[in-house]
Amino acid sequence: MPDLKGGCTCGRIRYELALNNVDDARTTLCHCRSCKVALGGAFGLTAKTPIDMFKYTTSDKPKLFVQDNGVHREFCDNCGAFLCEYGEANKDKFRYIMTGTLDDGPDALPPKGEFFTRDRNKWMPQIPGRFVLVCIDQAELTTII
Ligand SMILES: [Zn+2]
Numbered sequence: 001m002p003d004l005k006g007g008c009t010c011g012r013i014r015y016e017l018a019l020n021n022v023d024d025a026r027t028t029l030c031h032c033r034s035c036k037v038a039l040g041g042a043f044g045l046t047a048k049t050p051i052d053m054f055k056y057t058t059s060d061k062p063k064l065f066v067q068d069n070g071v072h073r074e075f076c077d078n079c080g081a082f083l084c085e086y087g088e089a090n091k092d093k094f095r096y097i098m099t100g101t102l103d104d105g106p107d108a109l110p111p112k113g114e115f116f117t118r119d120r121n122k123w124m125p126q127i128p129g130r131f132v133l134v135c136i137d138q139a140e141l142t143t144i145i
């Protein structure tokens with residue numbers, strides 16, 4: 001498949017995903033409180049991608065914020081757009097790309113499942129035909145991602 005491209009709101013930071021097929025990435029919704037606050041939205045939406053299939057293509061690189069729950073979040077320190085995240089345990093293996101930053105949008109890599117469904121917003125229905133996973137706490141999430 002052709003490389004997927006994406007970047008932050010202001011365009012200073014751009015990246016490419018070199019996937020062989022869509023199944024190289026695993027997109028999930030995350031309903032946890034941590035994702036909601038970090039992204040200022042109703043859920044997190046990330047594509048788990050092997051680190052060697054992801055690269056920044058601009059000389060400007062993102063700023064790294066390490067949350068106290070161990071989640072690493074990379075964002076543009078000019079416009080504030082989050083680009084990817086990863087847990088401490090997987091930091092040398094995977095990047096979790098915020099699929100809203102893809103040029104083709106989240107439709108390029110549709111979700112395969114949902115995490116932290118216990119924290120789903122009351123007004124939000126389950127996505128049909130996808131796996132669901134109820135996590136007990138943030139520590140569990142860091143072992144999953
Ligand atoms: Zn930016």
Ligand SMILES: [Zn+2]
Pocket residue numbers: 030031032033034035036044116
């Ligand atoms: Zn989350």
